[in-house]
Amino acid sequence: MKKTTIHDIARELDVTFSTVARALNDHPAISVATKAAVLETAKRLNYQQNKLASSLRSGRTNVIGIIVPSLDTSFFSSVVHGIERVMNENGYSMLLYQTGESLAQEQKGIETFLQSRVDGIISSVSSEEKGLAFYGQICKRQVPLLFFDRAIQNLPVPSVTINDYQAGFVATEHLIKQGYKHIAHLTSDQNLTIFNERFRGYRDALAQYGLELNENRIFKGRLSLEFGKSSLQQLLGQHGPLDAIFAAEDYTAMGALQMLLERGIKVPEQVGVVGFANEAFGEFVTPSLSTVDQQTIKMGEETARLFLKLIANKDYYGTTPEHIVLDPILISRRSSQLK
Amino acid sequence: MKKTTIHDIARELDVTFSTVARALNDHPAISVATKAAVLETAKRLNYQQNKLASSLRSGRTNVIGIIVPSLDTSFFSSVVHGIERVMNENGYSMLLYQTGESLAQEQKGIETFLQSRVDGIISSVSSEEKGLAFYGQICKRQVPLLFFDRAIQNLPVPSVTINDYQAGFVATEHLIKQGYKHIAHLTSDQNLTIFNERFRGYRDALAQYGLELNENRIFKGRLSLEFGKSSLQQLLGQHGPLDAIFAAEDYTAMGALQMLLERGIKVPEQVGVVGFANEAFGEFVTPSLSTVDQQTIKMGEETARLFLKLIANKDYYGTTPEHIVLDPILISRRSSQLK
DNA sequence: CTGAAAGCGCTAACAG
DNA sequence: CTGTTAGCGCTTTCAG
Numbered sequence: 001m002k003k004t005t006i007h008d009i010a011r012e013l014d015v016t017f018s019t020v021a022r023a024l025n026d027h028p029a030i031s032v033a034t035k036a037a038v039l040e041t042a043k044r045l046n047y048q049q050n051k052l053a054s055s056l057r058s059g060r061t062n063v064i065g066i067i068v069p070s071l072d073t074s075f076f077s078s079v080v081h082g083i084e085r086v087m088n089e090n091g092y093s094m095l096l097y098q099t100g101e102s103l104a105q106e107q108k109g110i111e112t113f114l115q116s117r118v119d120g121i122i123s124s125v126s127s128e129e130k131g132l133a134f135y136g137q138i139c140k141r142q143v144p145l146l147f148f149d150r151a152i153q154n155l156p157v158p159s160v161t162i163n164d165y166q167a168g169f170v171a172t173e174h175l176i177k178q179g180y181k182h183i184a185h186l187t188s189d190q191n192l193t194i195f196n197e198r199f200r201g202y203r204d205a206l207a208q209y210g211l212e213l214n215e216n217r218i219f220k221g222r223l224s225l226e227f228g229k230s231s232l233q234q235l236l237g238q239h240g241p242l243d244a245i246f247a248a249e250d251y252t253a254m255g256a257l258q259m260l261l262e263r264g265i266k267v268p269e270q271v272g273v274v275g276f277a278n279e280a281f282g283e284f285v286t287p288s289l290s291t292v293d294q295q296t297i298k299m300g301e302e303t304a305r306l307f308l309k310l311i312a313n314k315d316y317y318g319t320t321p322e323h324i325v326l327d328p329i330l331i332s333r334r335s336s337q338l339k
Numbered sequence: 340m341k342k343t344t345i346h347d348i349a350r351e352l353d354v355t356f357s358t359v360a361r362a363l364n365d366h367p368a369i370s371v372a373t374k375a376a377v378l379e380t381a382k383r384l385n386y387q388q389n390k391l392a393s394s395l396r397s398g399r400t401n402v403i404g405i406i407v408p409s410l411d412t413s414f415f416s417s418v419v420h421g422i423e424r425v426m427n428e429n430g431y432s433m434l435l436y437q438t439g440e441s442l443a444q445e446q447k448g449i450e451t452f453l454q455s456r457v458d459g460i461i462s463s464v465s466s467e468e469k470g471l472a473f474y475g476q477i478c479k480r481q482v483p484l485l486f487f488d489r490a491i492q493n494l495p496v497p498s499v500t501i502n503d504y505q506a507g508f509v510a511t512e513h514l515i516k517q518g519y520k521h522i523a524h525l526t527s528d529q530n531l532t533i534f535n536e537r538f539r540g541y542r543d544a545l546a547q548y549g550l551e552l553n554e555n556r557i558f559k560g561r562l563s564l565e566f567g568k569s570s571l572q573q574l575l576g577q578h579g580p581l582d583a584i585f586a587a588e589d590y591t592a593m594g595a596l597q598m599l600l601e602r603g604i605k606v607p608e609q610v611g612v613v614g615f616a617n618e619a620f621g622e623f624v625t626p627s628l629s630t631v632d633q634q635t636i637k638m639g640e641e642t643a644r645l646f647l648k649l650i651a652n653k654d655y656y657g658t659t660p661e662h663i664v665l666d667p668i669l670i671s672r673r674s675s676q677l678k
Numbered sequence: 679c680t681g682a683a684a685g686c687g688c689t690a691a692c693a694g
Numbered sequence: 695c696t697g698t699t700a701g702c703g704c705t706t707t708c709a710g
Contacts, residue, residue, distance in 0.1 A: 003480075046476075046479075046480075048450070048453045048454050048480075049454050050395070050454065050456060051454045051455045051456070052391050052394050052395040052400070052455070052456055053395050055391050056389070056391040056392050056395055061391070063434075063455075070420060071410070071416045071417070071419055071420040071423065072416065072417050072420040072636065074413060074416075074619075077410045077411065077413075077416030077419075077420075078410070078411050080410055080416075080435075081409060081410040081411040081416075081437065084410065084435060084436075084437050085437065085439075088436070088437070088444075093434050093435075093436070093451055093455065094434065094435045094436075095402075095432050095433065095434055095435075096419075096423060096432075096433045096434075096435045097423075097427070097432070097433075098420065098423050098424065098427070100424075105427075111387070112432055114387045115387050115388050115389065115390045116390045116391070116402075116432065117389060117390070117391055137385075140385075141342075141385075141387075254623055258623075279619065279620075280413075280618065280619060280620050281618075281619050281620030281621075281623045281624070282620075284593055284597075284620045284623070284624040285620070285623040285624055285625065286624065286625035297411065
């Protein structure tokens, strides 16, 4: 069964195909009569516009590419959810690519997007230094680019992130204000700004409240339940005092929490715990887990909106890039409430 | 900056553009020398193939469209994760569409996909009866179609699902074997086969073990924490006996669990609870939540693999549709362990 | 208000 | 091994 084209409709109505094209695009200079006729026959013949042809000709695809580390993460899937909804409302489709934190995949994704002539790329990078090269290429090609959550700092590209420094600060400050004094930090060994910033916030909060930063209480690894557990095992093996944990991610915090409970250590009475990301389980566990909310859906929506705003005025790369920084929201639950 | 095309490369090397095209496509009948030269110049000129043009000409896009209710759900985002990974490994890109369980959106998504000339559509439908019309259209257009999790029963379309009947059965049977006798069921008011099947399993398990089905213990609503809570409130208000809950979804089970604990009712000692979907929080809550695992990632991978297998032999619509049915896995945790 | 004509960048059959 | 040629289905001037 051949697909019907504007030529088929034209033949049917004895007009030229360009008249049909105009009618379908609701061109002003077409009589209401022919428009109606065209629309009717289009429907009757089951016409579906071929976007490949129209995009090839017009140079616009109304498709944007999205790159994320993985969708099997509530954070990213939630942000993508937000992006898709807003972009969709504005007539865009989304091509999706997961990198699994692999640079080769990221490269491949960008290549595919460029070849597919997407109208823009929205990305959360896997590695900041190493990605510089190929993201630079996108800029040179003048393809609109936007980062969310994880941005490459020394690239003049707009971004939507949360204030990770502040997040690290308020999480730590919260623990301090509750009366905890010996606060460990579990963070990622990935060299990403988001984690460095959370750490900076942690460090500065300690300093501001006159608490000492103890290197032995800082653990870096692949964030996960297991990492939280093993870190706690080590921490509890040390002689130094310890009365709180600030983990840069909730599963890690959960691992810490579990190890504490296993050892019969009372949370929050003896040790307080704060996580990061506001995963769904946090509010249901016992004791409920304090955390930092990253406003995922809002981040997605803001990302989409900023993107739409920026591609609205022609020269995307003409103006200085705008950076939207969302405020993190501290969620204080039982696991850190000493008072 | 104009994009470079095969013509630019051809001019540079003083060959025809078709030689260039062949070289780039690794055509056998091209000398190694010219191939190398073409590849070199392509790199130097920053050439990116225009997939729009190639797809328009060849009739294949290597893009498939995916339709899901929402990505802001661990179930669907996890399945999509699995699909994307496998399809990606096989050279396909994914266009994504969220329906928000809205039929109009679903219709729009399909239309967009058809217009984009995707090589296939993978979908989890929002409403089975109402979707019949436009999914029928896809079949008529001979576009490969595949359902996962939620399929339209009376459409000859291949699918990957889990055995929801069996899932409902084993969950209920598990409760019965633990010694519970008065088992309520909380399910969706959406008229979807998956929920009807879980209910059938529940009903048959009761029957098989000689327990009576009590209509007063069956609640239908929009699955959510709140629905779980309110249902329990009502259930506890009734005089009839009640010693277990089987909820068709984990958040609902969690709501039930919370309400029970609020009322000082001991779980699992007085009332047992089993949920559905194996959400991340289940293993961390207290008491940990028994549930049914749906093998989300495997479902995604199987979906992709079946799809790839089916489009490999030419006439997708020639053979009788294959239905892969995955086994649900009962995960027995504290909330239902009486013994 | 409609028609004619050119071309977006590529694939693929046919020649040589 | 390479060139010629004809479109894929649409948008978009330029005419009338």
